[in-house]
Amino acid sequence: MPMNRRRFLLGTAIVGGGLLLGYASTRPSKHQQANATLAGNAAPFLTTWLRIAPDNTVTVLVPHSEMGQGVLTALPMMAADELDADWNLVHVEQAPATDLFANGVLVKGFATSLGVSIPGFLDGLATSATMKVAEIMNMQITGGSSSVRFTGEQGMRVAGAAARKMLLQAAAQQLEVPESELSTRLSHVHHEASGRSLSYGELASAAAQFEPPANPVLKRPEQYTLMGRPIPRIDIPAKVDGTAPFGIDARPAGMLYAAVKTAPVFGSRLASVDSASALQRRGVVRVVELDDAVAVVADNYWRARQALDAMAVSFDSTANDAVTTQSIFAQYDQALQGELSEDVEKGDTPAAISAANSVVEATYRVPYLAHAAMEPMNCTVHFHDGRCDVWTGTQDNLGIRGRVASLSGLDENAVTVHAHYLGGGFGRRLPNATNTIDQATRIAMQFDVPVKTVWSREDDMQQDYYRPAVTSRFRAGFDAAGQLTAWENHYIGKNEPAEAAHTPYSIPNQSIAYADSPTHIPFGAWRSVAHSQHTFFLESFVDELAHHAGQNPYQFRLNLLADKPRHAAVLKAAAERAGWDGNLPAGRARGIALQESFGSIVAQVAEVSIGEAGEVRVHRVTCAIDCGRAVNPDTVRSQAESGVIFGLTAALYGEITIDKGAVVQRNFNDYEMLRLRESPEIDVVTIESGAALGGLGEPATPPIAAAVANALYILTGQRVRELPLKNYRFTAAPSERA
Amino acid sequence: MARFRVNGIAQELDIEPQMPLLWALRDELGLTGTKFGCGIAACGACTVIVNGNPVRSCVTPVSAIEGAEITTIEGLAVNAAGGLTPVQQAWIEHQVPQCGYCQSGMIMAVSALLATNPAPSDAEIDGAITNVCRCGTYPRIRSAIRSLTGATA
Ligand code: FES
Ligand code: FES
Numbered sequence: 001m002p003m004n005r006r007r008f009l010l011g012t013a014i015v016g017g018g019l020l021l022g023y024a025s026t027r028p029s030k031h032q033q034a035n036a037t038l039a040g041n042a043a044p045f046l047t048t049w050l051r052i053a054p055d056n057t058v059t060v061l062v063p064h065s066e067m068g069q070g071v072l073t074a075l076p077m078m079a080a081d082e083l084d085a086d087w088n089l090v091h092v093e094q095a096p097a098t099d100l101f102a103n104g105v106l107v108k109g110f111a112t113s114l115g116v117s118i119p120g121f122l123d124g125l126a127t128s129a130t131m132k133v134a135e136i137m138n139m140q141i142t143g144g145s146s147s148v149r150f151t152g153e154q155g156m157r158v159a160g161a162a163a164r165k166m167l168l169q170a171a172a173q174q175l176e177v178p179e180s181e182l183s184t185r186l187s188h189v190h191h192e193a194s195g196r197s198l199s200y201g202e203l204a205s206a207a208a209q210f211e212p213p214a215n216p217v218l219k220r221p222e223q224y225t226l227m228g229r230p231i232p233r234i235d236i237p238a239k240v241d242g243t244a245p246f247g248i249d250a251r252p253a254g255m256l257y258a259a260v261k262t263a264p265v266f267g268s269r270l271a272s273v274d275s276a277s278a279l280q281r282r283g284v285v286r287v288v289e290l291d292d293a294v295a296v297v298a299d300n301y302w303r304a305r306q307a308l309d310a311m312a313v314s315f316d317s318t319a320n321d322a323v324t325t326q327s328i329f330a331q332y333d334q335a336l337q338g339e340l341s342e343d344v345e346k347g348d349t350p351a352a353i354s355a356a357n358s359v360v361e362a363t364y365r366v367p368y369l370a371h372a373a374m375e376p377m378n379c380t381v382h383f384h385d386g387r388c389d390v391w392t393g394t395q396d397n398l399g400i401r402g403r404v405a406s407l408s409g410l411d412e413n414a415v416t417v418h419a420h421y422l423g424g425g426f427g428r429r430l431p432n433a434t435n436t437i438d439q440a441t442r443i444a445m446q447f448d449v450p451v452k453t454v455w456s457r458e459d460d461m462q463q464d465y466y467r468p469a470v471t472s473r474f475r476a477g478f479d480a481a482g483q484l485t486a487w488e489n490h491y492i493g494k495n496e497p498a499e500a501a502h503t504p505y506s507i508p509n510q511s512i513a514y515a516d517s518p519t520h521i522p523f524g525a526w527r528s529v530a531h532s533q534h535t536f537f538l539e540s541f542v543d544e545l546a547h548h549a550g551q552n553p554y555q556f557r558l559n560l561l562a563d564k565p566r567h568a569a570v571l572k573a574a575a576e577r578a579g580w581d582g583n584l585p586a587g588r589a590r591g592i593a594l595q596e597s598f599g600s601i602v603a604q605v606a607e608v609s610i611g612e613a614g615e616v617r618v619h620r621v622t623c624a625i626d627c628g629r630a631v632n633p634d635t636v637r638s639q640a641e642s643g644v645i646f647g648l649t650a651a652l653y654g655e656i657t658i659d660k661g662a663v664v665q666r667n668f669n670d671y672e673m674l675r676l677r678e679s680p681e682i683d684v685v686t687i688e689s690g691a692a693l694g695g696l697g698e699p700a701t702p703p704i705a706a707a708v709a710n711a712l713y714i715l716t717g718q719r720v721r722e723l724p725l726k727n728y729r730f731t732a733a734p735s736e737r738a
Numbered sequence: 739m740a741r742f743r744v745n746g747i748a749q750e751l752d753i754e755p756q757m758p759l760l761w762a763l764r765d766e767l768g769l770t771g772t773k774f775g776c777g778i779a780a781c782g783a784c785t786v787i788v789n790g791n792p793v794r795s796c797v798t799p800v801s802a803i804e805g806a807e808i809t810t811i812e813g814l815a816v817n818a819a820g821g822l823t824p825v826q827q828a829w830i831e832h833q834v835p836q837c838g839y840c841q842s843g844m845i846m847a848v849s850a851l852l853a854t855n856p857a858p859s860d861a862e863i864d865g866a867i868t869n870v871c872r873c874g875t876y877p878r879i880r881s882a883i884r885s886l887t888g889a890t891a
Contacts, residue, residue, distance in 0.1 A: 068836025068873050232833060239838030240826040242771020242811030246839060249770035257765065282754065300753075302761035374775055374783065374839040374872040423773070423839030424872050457776040634833055638878070642836055645874025668780035668870060677864035679876035 050079055050163050056187055056201030058083065059091045060156070065395050066094075066235050067422035067429070068642070069697045070635035073233045077631060078152045081226040082160030082219060084184035085200070092234055094397075094419040152631065153693055161216035163207070170207035171198050221629065221690070230634035235421070247420040248378045250391035252450040255380065256285055258443050259304035260453060262293040262435075262463050263315040265661035266520050270294055271314045278307040287311075288443050295443050301454055320520040320661040325469070328519050328658060329365065332471040332492045335517035340490060344502060347509030352486035356477025360548050364474070364537045365722045368656035369467035369526055370663075370671060375423020376460045377436040380452040381444035387414045389450070392437065393422035399431025407441045426646070427525035433465040435522075461671055462663040465524025466656055468493055472501075472537040476545055477509075484545060484560065485509055491537070492517050493530075497597070500530035503538055504567050504596060505560035521658065527646055528698040531597040536651075536723065539593035539706030544719060553710060554580050554592050566626055566689055567594060571603045574624035577685050578605035585609075587732060588619065591710030593703035600627040600694030604644065604703040606680075608711035614729035618648060618680045618708055626687040627694035633686060636696055640684040643700025649674040651705035655724045672726070740800040744769065745813025755801035759793075760784045762800050763810060771811035771842050775870065782869030785843040785850075786810050792850035792866075811842040814849060824886055825849050832882040836873035844869050848883055857887045 051059040060076035072092050080090045164184055171189035172179040175196055183190050190197040200207075221228070238244035263269065273294050275287035283303035288295040294313055298304035353359055380391040381404065388410055394400045397417045405412040422429055440453035455463070470492050477486035487507040491514050495501055501512055526532060546556035554575050561568040571594050580590060587609045594603040607620040623640045630636040653672040657664045665671040709720040716730050740751045744767060751766055760777075763769045763786070775783030777796045784796040787809040815823050822830075825848050835841045844867070851858060851866045858866065863883055871879070 068838065232830070235838070236830055236833060236835050239835035239841050240829040240845060241815065241822065242769075242842050244838050246773075248774065251768060251770065300757075300761060300765045302757050302765070303754075372872060374773075374781075374837060374870070376774060421839075422837060424837045426872075454774070457778075638833065638836060638875075641877050642874040645876060646872075649874075667778055668776050669778060673781075673870045673872065674874070674876075675870060676867050676876045676879060679874070679880070682877050 050083065050159050052163065052167075052200050052204040052207075054201045054204060056086075056199045057089050057091055058085045058187065058200065059093055061093050063094075065393065065397065065419065065422055065425070065429075067393070067395070067425035069639060070233050070235075070632060072235050073231060074631045074635060075152050075156050076234075077226045077231055079156040079160035081224055082157045082216075083164045083200075084186070084225070085160075086187040087226060087231065089187050157218055158216060161218050162212045165213045165216045166207040166210040167200055167203050169210045170203045174198065174203070174206065227631050228629065228633065231632055233632075233635070239421075245420050246375050246423050247380070247391060247393035248375055248423070248452075248454060250380045250418070250420065250452065252380065252382055252389070252391065255382075255450040255452055256297050256299060256447065257301040257304050258288070258295045258297045258440070258451050258453040259301065259308045260290075260293050260295045260439055260443075260455065260459065261308055261311075261313055262439070262459065264462060264663070265315070265318050265320055266522055267320060268292060268315040268318045268661075271316045272312075274312040278311045281307045281310075286446070288446055290439060290442055293439060295439070295453070297443065297447070297451060301452075305456065318520075318661065323520065323661045324659050325367065325657045328469060328521075329471060331519070332469075332515075332517050335492060335515040336471065336473060336490050338515060340513035340515050341494070342513050343495070343498075344510050344512040346511075347486075349486050349488050349509040349511035352479075352509035353475060353477045353488065355479070356486060357480045357482075358548070359475060359477050360541075360545055361475045362473070362541055362544060362719075362721060364472045364540065366470050366533045366536060367654070367723065368469045368521060368523075368658070368663075369532075369650055369654045370461050370464045370656050370665070371424070371426045371428035371526060372461065372668075372671060372673070373422070373424030373426055373428050376457055377428070377455040378453060379437045379440035380450055381440050382450035383408065383444055384448055386410070387416070389416050389418065390437075390441075391418045391420060391450075391452075392440075393420040393425075393429060394431070394437075395422065395425045395427075395429040396431040400434070400437055403431065403434050403437055404441050407438060408445055426527040427529070428464065430525055433524045435463060435465075457668065458666045461656075461665050461667060464656075464663075465522045467526030467532060468521075468523040470533045472534070474537070474541045476507075476541070478545075478549065482549055484549070487511070489513075489537075490515065491534070495530040495534065496525070497529060497531070500534040500597075501538070503542070504564055504594070505542065505557065506563055507560070520661070527643070528597055528701040531595060531698070531702040532647070532650065535593065535595040535597075535702030536705040536709070539595065539703060540709050540720070543591070543593075543706070543710040543713065547713070557592070557594060566691065567596065567601055569689070570594065570601045570624045570626045570687055573685050573687055574603035574605050574622050577624065577683060578607070578620075578622035580605060587715075589711045589714035591707045591712070591714065593706035593710060595699070595702045597699045597702055598695030598697075599692060600625055600696065600699040602626075602640075602699045602703055604700075604707045606704065606707035606711050608708055608715065610712075610715060610730045610732050614731060616652060616708065616712065616725045616728075616730065618652075618678070620681045620683065621648075621704065621707070622683045622685065623700055624685040624687060625696075625700065626689045626691065627696055627699070628691040629688045629693065630686050631693070636686050637684045639696040640700040641682045643698065644682050644704050645674055645679060647701040647704035648680070648708070651708055651723055652678075652725050655727070740804070742800070742803050742806050742808055744808045745810060745816065746807075751800070753800060756799045759786065759788075759795035759798045759800055759803060759808070763795065763808075769810050769812055773839055773842055775840070775843070780870070781840070781843075782847055783840050783843040785846040785869065787846055787850050790850070790853065792847045809846075811846060814845070823849065825852065825882075828882040828886050832878045832885065834875050834878040834882050836871075836875055840869060840871045840873070841875075844871065844875075844879060848879070852883075852886060858883075 064071045066072040187200045283299040296304045296308040382389045401417045444451040472491035475488040479485045486509045489512045546553040603624045605622040773783040775781035779794040779797045
């Protein structure tokens with residue numbers, strides 16, 4: 001697609017003004033700064049993200065965090081492929097948390113240059129109170145399934161191709177032959193005619209003298225040597241022998257441990273603390289009072305926690321002390337009667353509904369959800385000598401550096417963030433969700449030794465930034481010929497991404513609008529953000545319409561996708577692979593759902609039955625995904641499996657309820673997780689459409705809840721309009737409906 | 739004094755008898771491969787092997803393991819050829835871990851199961867491996883276990 005490439009290069013040039021991007025934008029001064037930042041390393045810096053050493057090793061600097069999505073492998077693959085590097089000689093390093101490596105700029109630059117809107121997750125940050133727009137230009141964010149799509153396509157590949165070009169130029173000079181006679185393979189430049197070859201290592205310093213090319217030619221897919229192959233992930237060996245460093249494992253010398261009790265009602269303040277008994281306990285060093293929390297600092301985490309639990313602590317009452325889940329949903333119902341803000345307006349929906357032959361109405365709801373990342377939230381902070389070191393796993397190392405600097409009044413350059421693996425992110429470790437980091441910083445400011453603040457699972461469950469609870473109302477109209485002519489959808493809360501409630505189906509009259517209805521419950525991005533709830537709403541309601549129209553739910557959808565060939569192809573692939581019309585064992589049924597999110601299209605078919613206790617059992621999930629093309633096919637599969645299980649856990653069990661203004665659930669015993677015995681067989685079909693790269697970390701999560709609920713309708717005749725499914729006791733209908 | 743052996747090394751710790759083994763391992767001995775996930779025996783991230791049995795160390799006070807032989811993820815492969823046990827190798831082969839945080843506990847639980855029951859049925863696997871993996875690596879865990887028991891996926 002030469003057209004795209006040109007526009008993208010143009011985009012990069014525009015962005016070039018202020019950022020360090022591999023090539024055209026790499027101004028000499030920035031170049032030197034980058035070298036200085038990685039001081040102690042004499043290897044010349046060819047481009048931003050690549051370093052080639054005299055021993056012929058290539059080091060790729062990755063500005064994103066590894067949280068299991070394979071980014072530490074996929075991004076270097078993209079650079080190494082364009083570079084024609086020998087994968088065995090490629091090393092991967094996490095880019096230092098300095099603004100020279102910020103990828104926020106890259107994402108923003110990409111968006112503006114292509115004329116597409118800024119990805120929603122950035123938008124939200126731009127407008128949220130905790131983040132200034134300027135800070136967006138200073139982020140190493142890992143979210144919105146953006147790493148491979150933006151950093152990979154716009155950074156890594158270009159950096160690799162530019163470096164290769166410079167190596168060729170250097171070789172041509174050294175061998176005194178025209179560049180056109182040279183080829184590259186496995187980290188060497190070859191001159192076939194004379195049988196001579198030079199390693200990249202030998203050429204590196206000479207190559208660094210050349211100006212990085214403004215428009216290096218990228219490979220066509222048929223030229224790829226690494227992209228598209230299932231390369232083993234480089235972070236996996238350390239994750240089977242216990243050596244992988246997670247934030248919670250940091251142990252700087254002299255470290256103390258902090259356990260924290262935070263006001264259960266969000267927004268409440270610490271009223272009183274009786275610290276006398278705590279201070280007498282073994283190992284306890286100090287009790288630290290914060291605005292809305294109290295911490296015990298001790299020489300061992302368990303001692304800190306024990307002392308804290310034994311302490312009498314009270315918090316101020318607030319205006320929200322009576323809030324419950326029921327009162328929130330009642331508030332939503334009221335808001336939906338009031339003023340709405342427009343999302344999509346197409347045709348004349350009220351007219352189409354009053355003219356309709358039949359109208360279908362439904363109201364859907366989902367509860368709040370916690371992230372429950374496996375690694376409880378934690379952060380280790382050390383203030384010393386006018387500087388600060390931070391050890392934590394975060395989706396944005398630079399953002400955290402800025403946050404700690406602003407809380408402590410230090411200059412950003414005085415703060416060093418030591419990147420660690422994340423024991424799960426899912427949006428919880430984004431830079432607008434820093435309550436743990438804030439506490440850890442404020443506690444550590446009172447010490448000159450490192451202090452590691454570790455939240456218990458209960459803290460994590462009760463002090464999250466939740467996937468919001470949402471109500472969504474639908475009305476749809478069919479004309480006398482049975483055509484779906486009107487679609488009305490009113491829901492709570494502005495969406496992120498904005499298109500989350502948009503239907504892909506061709507319906508002439510659409511009126512989609514939302515009501516704002518703020519609560520005191522903090523909310524944040526949760527894997528797939530607003531798609532997680534809206535896909536359940538949209539794809540369940542469409543299923544209702546199919547049954548209302550007396551049509552096969554798969555065919556019904558397909559008929560409405562005439563102008564969406566990619567969507568139709570994905571839906572078909574899932575249905576065919578799952579054997580949609582094929583026989584099933586008695587007592588089982590299939591449900592289907594489809595969604596586009598983060599540039600990828602996913603369709604899922606779930607095969608479901610009802611267990612003896614009326615519980616839902618999901619046996620098999622077929623997941624078809626079109627993410628353009630697969631950079632690492634095995635990672636595509638693992639992310640699809642992961643997304644399905646994450647979404648299924650929410651569908652079956654996920655429910656945070658509010659009582660007396662606070663979260664009721666405390667731990668995995670009352671906020672349950674899917675386990676091995678309930679884990680379905682997952683069959684992933686990838687479709688290589690060649691479209692622009694889509695995200696992978698999130699798109700497999702949205703469809704599964706609706707796919708399961710749609711199967712349940714066939715099994716039981718009962719339409720699920722509220723999650724989670726654990727709150728139902730299903731009985732199979734006497735005769736299953738087809 | 740709490741006395742037990744960890745990965746073949748005798749340990750004598752001046753700690754409270756009620757301190758859970760998890761925190762003795764992590765904070766006192768610096769063995770951070772064993773993870774904290776829930777603290778209430780509900781996730782298995784803290785699983786270690788005590789005298790051959792899988793144990794959730796977050797709810798096991800050191801007083802309950804006096805004199806015991808404990809194996810943690812760090813010591814699992816001490817006698818293994820190539821530095822990794824067959825379970826760990828299968829984990830790499832099947833590219834099981836994602837974020838990796840639960841995997842120490844998973845690997846310990848699976849190692850303990852296979853040591854006593856080298857060919858567990860699917861139902862036995864389901865019954866024994868109740869650890870939580872928030873990243874949803876279950877399909878790969880199952881195929882990795884099956885590859886070790888000779889069963890086909
Ligand atoms: S931390 Fe011990 S079972 Fe979860
Ligand atoms: S790999 Fe992340 S929790 Fe299991």
